[in-house]
Amino acid sequence: EMSDEERNFQDRIDRDEKIEPKDWMPDDYRATLIRQIGQHAHSEIVGQLPEGNWITRAPTLERKAILLAKVQDEAGHGLYLYCAAETLGVTRDELTEELLSGRMKYSSIFNYPTLNWADIGAVGWLVDGAAIMNQVPLQRTSYGPYSRAMIRICKEESFHQRQGYDIMMKMAQGTDAQRKMAQNALNRFWYPSLMMFGPSDKDSVHSAQSLAWKIKIDTNDELRQKFVDQTVPQAKYLGLTIPDEHLKWNEERGAHDFSEPDWSEFFNVIKGKGPCNIDRMKDRVAAWEDGAWVRDGLLAHARKKSAARTA
Ligand code: FAQ
Numbered sequence: 001e002m003s004d005e006e007r008n009f010q011d012r013i014d015r016d017e018k019i020e021p022k023d024w025m026p027d028d029y030r031a032t033l034i035r036q037i038g039q040h041a042h043s044e045i046v047g048q049l050p051e052g053n054w055i056t057r058a059p060t061l062e063r064k065a066i067l068l069a070k071v072q073d074e075a076g077h078g079l080y081l082y083c084a085a086e087t088l089g090v091t092r093d094e095l096t097e098e099l100l101s102g103r104m105k106y107s108s109i110f111n112y113p114t115l116n117w118a119d120i121g122a123v124g125w126l127v128d129g130a131a132i133m134n135q136v137p138l139q140r141t142s143y144g145p146y147s148r149a150m151i152r153i154c155k156e157e158s159f160h161q162r163q164g165y166d167i168m169m170k171m172a173q174g175t176d177a178q179r180k181m182a183q184n185a186l187n188r189f190w191y192p193s194l195m196m197f198g199p200s201d202k203d204s205v206h207s208a209q210s211l212a213w214k215i216k217i218d219t220n221d222e223l224r225q226k227f228v229d230q231t232v233p234q235a236k237y238l239g240l241t242i243p244d245e246h247l248k249w250n251e252e253r254g255a256h257d258f259s260e261p262d263w264s265e266f267f268n269v270i271k272g273k274g275p276c277n278i279d280r281m282k283d284r285v286a287a288w289e290d291g292a293w294v295r296d297g298l299l300a301h302a303r304k305k306s307a308a309r310t311a
Helices: 004-014 027-046 048-052 061-086 092-100 117-138 144-172 176-195 207-212 220-238 263-273 277-290 292-310
Strands: 248-250 255-257
Touching: 027 048, 027 061, 027 092, 027 207, 027 277, 048 061, 048 117, 048 277, 061 092, 061 144, 092 277, 117 144, 117 176, 117 220, 144 176, 144 220, 176 220, 176 263, 220 255, 263 277, 277 292
Parallel strands: none
Antiparallel strands: 248 255
């Protein structure tokens, strides 16, 4: 049974009121938000690695400048999200510690390698495309600071998606070899992109409560369906084939039928056994350790300044 506080809280949610940091909230609401916002922040940070891998090898100066800006945007998204999580009473250092020790997750998608330049197109088109599909509704999430972070992030994410599609367009309309690279990138990124939305609704342990609290606005399967329906005409325009022989328009449902990803692969990847999990964590641990002198220096400087002010 709900306590008065819980009932009041649920009433506020049902009236679409935003919950703010100092408001009363159930412990599990707080914990769920720390988990989801924290994982989301970690995804933005780890998500810099697959694309960062191509900054030095971008084919033109213009592509390099665009990619550099895009990867920097992801770092910025991570920072807004860590700030949103901090309003719930957890520090960024604690969250980082949980990531680096493997106790917290980041999106499964970033455990796949980017093997060639077409993959950078596929990441922008499909991975950022899936990310926006998930994040647009999260602008209306019930927790104020998360909702406001999402509004800023979505603006930048739609530019990211376009830059990816633009790379795909160049490749798909290029030489035979380039078209093959584009098709191959689509083949490898299609199912991992579908997995980004999380397990199917019947296996989604958190969905029911998160929907009731309006932390999530749509179910995993609803968003996956929307993503497929949005992406099919885009692939057609590129002249590329989505690697799913069961993909077809279902007139009755007004939506595409499509094959589910291999869920055993998904669960393996989130358990740490994907193709790049070990490399990703190794890179993040090294970045954290290599950056220690910067953090130490900044802290020492801040202490000196505040000592000078009080003296
Ligand atoms: N990867 O009960 P549910 C980006 C876990 S976009 C890893 O359905 P929930 C932008 C889940 O945590 C990517 N783990 O969970 C970018 C739970 O495990 P737990 C980031 C996953 O939370 C683009 C278990 O499975 N976006 O970074 C995944 O209700 C390009 C059961 O699942 C967000 O994080 C997965 N894909 O729904 C950056 C969006 N799916 O925690 C750079 C915000 C599920 O109990 C380059 N998050 N799990 O141990 C969400 O909307 C939700 O958290 C879902 C999952 C929909 C991801």
